[in-house]
Amino acid sequence: MSNLITVSPSPHVHTDESVQKIMYRVVVAMIPALVWSVVVFGFDALRVTMIAIAASVGFEYLVQRYIMKVKPSVTDGSALITGMLLAFNVPANLPWWIIIIGAFVSIGIGKLSFGGLGTNIFNPALVGRVFLLISFPVQMTSYPAPAGSGVDAVTAPTPLGLLKEGLMNGQPISEIAGNLPAATDLLMGTTGGSLGEISALMLIIGGIYMLIRKVITWHTPVAVLGSMFVVAAIFWMIDPEAYIGPAYHLLTGGAMLGAIFMATDMVSSPMTGKGQLIYGVGIGAITMSIRLFGAYPEGISFAILIMNAFTPLINNAVKPKRFGGMK
Amino acid sequence: MLKTFKLGGIHPPENKFSAGQAIQIAELPKVVSIPVAQHIGTPSVPVVAKGDKVKVGQLIAKSGGFVSANIHSSVSGTVAKLDLVPDSLGYPKQAIIINVDGDEWLETIDRSDALVKECDLDGPSIVQKVNESGIVGMGGATFPTHVKLVPPKGMKAEYLLINGVECEPYLTSDHRLMLEKSDEILVGTCLLMKALNVDKAIIGIENNKPDAIRLMTEKASKYKGIQVVPLKVKYPQGGEKQLIKAATGREVPSGALPIAVGCVVSNVGSAFAVYEAIQKNKPLFERVVTITGKSVQNPANLKVRIGTPVSELITAVGGLPEDTGKVISGGPMMGKALANMEVPVTKGTSGILMIPAKEARRNEVQPCIRCSRCVSACPMGLEPYLLMTVAEKNLLERAESERIMDCIECGSCSYTCPASRPLLDYIRFGKSRVGALIRARKN
Numbered sequence: 111m112s113n114l115i116t117v118s119p120s121p122h123v124h125t126d127e128s129v130q131k132i133m134y135r136v137v138v139a140m141i142p143a144l145v146w147s148v149v150v151f152g153f154d155a156l157r158v159t160m161i162a163i164a165a166s167v168g169f170e171y172l173v174q175r176y177i178m179k180v181k182p183s184v185t186d187g188s189a190l191i192t193g194m195l196l197a198f199n200v201p202a203n204l205p206w207w208i209i210i211i212g213a214f215v216s217i218g219i220g221k222l223s224f225g226g227l228g229t230n231i232f233n234p235a236l237v238g239r240v241f242l243l244i245s246f247p248v249q250m251t252s253y254p255a256p257a258g259s260g261v262d263a264v265t266a267p268t269p270l271g272l273l274k275e276g277l278m279n280g281q282p283i284s285e286i287a288g289n290l291p292a293a294t295d296l297l298m299g300t301t302g303g304s305l306g307e308i309s310a311l312m313l314i315i316g317g318i319y320m321l322i323r324k325v326i327t328w329h330t331p332v333a334v335l336g337s338m339f340v341v342a343a344i345f346w347m348i349d350p351e352a353y354i355g356p357a358y359h360l361l362t363g364g365a366m367l368g369a370i371f372m373a374t375d376m377v378s379s380p381m382t383g384k385g386q387l388i389y390g391v392g393i394g395a396i397t398m399s400i401r402l403f404g405a406y407p408e409g410i411s412f413a414i415l416i417m418n419a420f421t422p423l424i425n426n427a428v429k430p431k432r433f434g435g436m437k
Numbered sequence: 438m439l440k441t442f443k444l445g446g447i448h449p450p451e452n453k454f455s456a457g458q459a460i461q462i463a464e465l466p467k468v469v470s471i472p473v474a475q476h477i478g479t480p481s482v483p484v485v486a487k488g489d490k491v492k493v494g495q496l497i498a499k500s501g502g503f504v505s506a507n508i509h510s511s512v513s514g515t516v517a518k519l520d521l522v523p524d525s526l527g528y529p530k531q532a533i534i535i536n537v538d539g540d541e542w543l544e545t546i547d548r549s550d551a552l553v554k555e556c557d558l559d560g561p562s563i564v565q566k567v568n569e570s571g572i573v574g575m576g577g578a579t580f581p582t583h584v585k586l587v588p589p590k591g592m593k594a595e596y597l598l599i600n601g602v603e604c605e606p607y608l609t610s611d612h613r614l615m616l617e618k619s620d621e622i623l624v625g626t627c628l629l630m631k632a633l634n635v636d637k638a639i640i641g642i643e644n645n646k647p648d649a650i651r652l653m654t655e656k657a658s659k660y661k662g663i664q665v666v667p668l669k670v671k672y673p674q675g676g677e678k679q680l681i682k683a684a685t686g687r688e689v690p691s692g693a694l695p696i697a698v699g700c701v702v703s704n705v706g707s708a709f710a711v712y713e714a715i716q717k718n719k720p721l722f723e724r725v726v727t728i729t730g731k732s733v734q735n736p737a738n739l740k741v742r743i744g745t746p747v748s749e750l751i752t753a754v755g756g757l758p759e760d761t762g763k764v765i766s767g768g769p770m771m772g773k774a775l776a777n778m779e780v781p782v783t784k785g786t787s788g789i790l791m792i793p794a795k796e797a798r799r800n801e802v803q804p805c806i807r808c809s810r811c812v813s814a815c816p817m818g819l820e821p822y823l824l825m826t827v828a829e830k831n832l833l834e835r836a837e838s839e840r841i842m843d844c845i846e847c848g849s850c851s852y853t854c855p856a857s858r859p860l861l862d863y864i865r866f867g868k869s870r871v872g873a874l875i876r877a878r879k880n
């Protein structure tokens with residue numbers, strides 16, 4: 111009998127939490143936004159998402175099995191999330207082969223080249239997205255027109271794209287404003303944009319779900335959005351004709367998607383609340399610099415990747431509060 | 438808002454199945470095997486030899502130094518031999534084995550149940566008597582109590598804290614003791630206060646024992662200077678540093694002892710043992726043990742003589758359940774897994790827990806996803822994921838500067854890790870290496 115008994119060091123009980131459960135909660139949190147994008151962009155949105163997921167999971171399996179020669183870990187759910195996030199960050203009419211290239215870059219270069227789950231420095235989906243943005247600028251920035259927008263055109267520019275174009279032509283905001291979608295449209299998501307970024311509301315619902323289910327904490331999203339708000343508000347107050355109001359910035363250009371789903375990626379963001387605040391403020395500030403002074407109308411993807419690189423430094427510099435004070 | 442400690446902490450399922458079971462007296466064993474090292478510190482030195490007749494309560498091993506404790510026979514009978522017996526991990530340890538014959542107690546022990554409140558002994562005499570009676574911390578740490586009662590030069594105790602937290606899941610022995618022996622615990626507390634020369638005592642009890650809080654609060658009002666503080670349920674609140682923080686708001690500095698902030702902590706079981714030692718002249722040779730588990734037929738709280746084999750207690754609650762995968766001495770968070778069921782109950786055995794096989798198996802280890810749950814769970818404000826990595830890579834200096842020695846081995850990190858990483862295993866390993874490094878540096 112006694113050889114049937116396990117002897118191992120304490121603790122002898124374990125939470126029923128698991129990596130899979132956490133990952134699948136992230137997937138659940140993305141479903142409202144996905145459903146909304148199918149409503150707006152039709153079957154195309156589903157097609158792009160499915161291709162991205164299948165390619166990501168497939169590449170993870172193949173590379174781990176045949177190149178890295180380790181036990182494939184596709185069931186942990188992380189490749190599924192990378193695939194979904196990649197799809198969320200591209201236009202709903204992206205050709206299938208570009209999606210597959212994006213998935214390969216995300217998984218192969220963004221994740222597995224560092225050693226796989228937990229070791230990657232950058233958010234894999236963003237590595238894929240930025241690669242596509244640089245390699246296929248035309249396809250990556252021609253967004254399909256949303257259903258029921260009343261526009262006959264096949265493609266529709268993003269709100270921030272419209273804004274940037276107007277400002278480049280020297281128009282004041284008061285003149286451009288007529289062409290811009292209203293804040294309520296932005297909140298609901300009936301405008302042009304990447305597949306998963308259009309509805310701020312659906313993304314916020316997903317974010318609240320993740321907060322309640324303790325997948326994320328408030329620190330990163332609040333720091334990103336809060337700092338964007340502050341920077342945008344300052345410029346808007348200086349010259350409302352040259353700079354649009356802060357609410358507009360928060361509702362457009364993937365700010366919600368970035369703040370809630372991309373920047374909060376556990377692996378590539380800091381460990382402590384304080385560290386996440388620094389990281390989030392960095393993302394918000396860099397995003398606003400790109401939007402206000404850079405060539406790209408959006409910018410949060412680059413900002414997150416830049417701050418990902420600082421995460422190890424932040425982890426070294428910001429320690430949790432130790433019990434018994436600092437020595 | 439109920440008080441609790443601030444940093445970290447977890448809330449594992451409580452599973453206190455035996456909370457409603459009154460303390461029962463376990464059957465006398467036929468043979469006891471009493472180890473000479475049941476406490477932290479120097480092992481005791483046997484003062485009996487093979488063939489000697491002993492009575493219940495008779496001294497059989499003498500304290501081996503200042504940090505050590507006397508050991509008394511828990512039974513009457515004949516010393517069969519002094520021999521090496523396997524301890525919980527299977528290592529041979531010296532023990533005194535006694536064949537039981539009848540149940541003849543020393544005449545000096547007052548066996549009545551009558552409550553004795555008055556005591557004429559002065560502080561130092563109480564300490565002396567506690568020392569003679571072999572009392573140690575009964576929550577599991579087994580640090581000799583008399584040592585705590587003599588603060589180092591220049592330090593003064595201000596508060597006595599009585600630990601009635603029982604934050605380990607499953608265990609209920611302290612809970613039952615508080616319900617059934619409340620006055621005795623309070624008198625014991627007064628004696629400890631006198632010994633320490635303090636006028637304030639706090640009894641900390643978690644809010645999942647409302648009956649004990651009610652009873653102890655009501656009774657405590659009749660004793661001067663004792664306050665019962667209900668605490669929010671959170672593991673590891675029974676840790677000394679966490680209890681002090683929760684009850685007084687004071688924070689024991691890194692590397693220091695509770696006395697550095699004017700506190701001395703004792704467990705309710707120890708307070709009861711002090712009462713019996715001083716007022717009833719009864720040394721420590723029996724204790725309450727919770728015997729429990731999800732599949733156990735009749736979970737119970739038994740008063741057990743030290744040296745009783747664990748297997749007999751298991752029989753007493755209906756036998757080892759079919760599905761048992763692990764047997765633990767103590768609670769599920771900090772207890773020790775037993776390699777064999779013949780090991781004896783010692784002064785520090787708070788419970789015997791039988792865990793079903795499917796819970797006993799560890800999950801497959803996955804890569805760290807840097808979710809920081811271990812960091813949020815750590816009551817000492819450490820970064821377990823990082824400590825595991827530096828311990829694994831043998832980066833001892835780094836481990837030390839990341840405060841690995843502050844770890845209280847509560848297991849909250851391993852419990853909470855969704856990737857099932859064996860954080861505490863590696864941290865323990867790291868601690869032992871860093872400990873050796875620090876000792877080498879001193880010499």
Ligand code: SF4
Binds near residue numbers: 820821843850
């Ligand atoms: S075992 Fe140590 S490192 Fe882990 S949570 Fe407890 S104190 Fe922190």
Ligand code: SF4
Binds near residue numbers: 855
């Ligand atoms: S809880 Fe586990 S997975 Fe999460 S950071 Fe700690 S070690 Fe890594």
